[in-house]
Amino acid sequence: MASVVLSEAEKLYIVHGVQEDLRVDGRGCEDYRCAEVETDVVSNTSGSARVKLVETDILVGIKAEMGTPKLEKPDEGYLEFFVDCSSNSPELEGRGGEELGTDIANTLYRVFSCENSVDLKSLCINPKEHCWVLYVDVLLLECGGNIFDAISIAVKAALFNTRIPKVRVLEDEEGTKEIELSDDPYDCIRLSVDEVPCIVTLSKIGYRHVVDATLQEEACSLASLLISVTSKGAITSMKKVGKGSLDPESIFEMMETGQRVGKSLHIALQKILDEEESLGTSRPKVGFLG
Numbered sequence: 569m570a571s572v573v574l575s576e577a578e579k580l581y582i583v584h585g586v587q588e589d590l591r592v593d594g595r596g597c598e599d600y601r602c603a604e605v606e607t608d609v610v611s612n613t614s615g616s617a618r619v620k621l622v623e624t625d626i627l628v629g630i631k632a633e634m635g636t637p638k639l640e641k642p643d644e645g646y647l648e649f650f651v652d653c654s655s656n657s658p659e660l661e662g663r664g665g666e667e668l669g670t671d672i673a674n675t676l677y678r679v680f681s682c683e684n685s686v687d688l689k690s691l692c693i694n695p696k697e698h699c700w701v702l703y704v705d706v707l708l709l710e711c712g713g714n715i716f717d718a719i720s721i722a723v724k725a726a727l728f729n730t731r732i733p734k735v736r737v738l739e740d741e742e743g744t745k746e747i748e749l750s751d752d753p754y755d756c757i758r759l760s761v762d763e764v765p766c767i768v769t770l771s772k773i774g775y776r777h778v779v780d781a782t783l784q785e786e787a788c789s790l791a792s793l794l795i796s797v798t799s800k801g802a803i804t805s806m807k808k809v810g811k812g813s814l815d816p817e818s819i820f821e822m823m824e825t826g827q828r829v830g831k832s833l834h835i836a837l838q839k840i841l842d843e844e845e846s847l848g849t850s851r852p853k854v855g856f857l858g
Contacts, residue, residue: 624714650705763798764798
């Protein structure tokens with residue numbers, strides 16, 4: 569992951585500021601930076617979104633294609649995640665970028681392994697034979713800290729924007745089944761994102777923890793806790809990253825903070841998505857090249 573080199577004096581300045589609940593950019597320990605969210609930015613996808621969190625820039629595209637249900641879940645569709653770390657950071661070139669991409673993809677699989685996160689049964693067309701497979705492509709355009717949170721926000725926004733054509737299964741007299749897709753672009757199904765979790769990363773700095781850490785703050789943190797939280801504040805998964813250790817008391821405090829901050833994050837994101845959709849085709853589009 570991209571990182572910065574800080575002197576001991578700079579690290580001390582950041583750590584002392586966090587202890588006083590005053591970070592270098594003026595935020596408190598539980599404050600997020602202002603994020604820009606835009607959906608429907610890639611034309612040849614079923615759904616897409618771009619999230620820009622200051623210097624972190626994420627683009628997510630979702631493509632719905634027909635596939636065969638998995639043997640263990642014959643009446644459900646499924647999601648596949650692919651992550652491309654094309655950041656301009658030298659540390660993300662070659663093997664470093666591949667390892668980070670694999671780590672992010674595995675984290676997303678774990679976050680969405682919760683049964684209620686996405687209604688996978690609604691993706692089933694014909695049990696044991698046909699289903700919709702959602703290929704979620706994540707492109708890391710720029711890395712400026714807190715990439716897991718930004719990616720989870722972009723994935724939820726892209727799922728909200730996803731439109732899947734309605735399908736009819738026709739059966740002739742011989743029992744042969746044919747699939748007929750609707751030609752009407754407005755005749756589609758939408759996924760409910762009410763239970764889709766967002767990741768809240770809490771970085772331990774000194775004796776306190778912060779959310780939405782910058783690259784400079786990440787350089788001062790030896791351990792972080794990734795918590796996936798639903799809009800109702802339920803924790804669906806946790807993952808500890810970093811070389812340092814976390815004591816049980818700190819973990820419980822970070823879980824409480826993650827639940828509180830996660831609920832606020834969901835409310836703010838849903839408000840933005842609803843406002844953007846209410847504008848319809850009249851909203852100005854920036855696009856991912858804007």
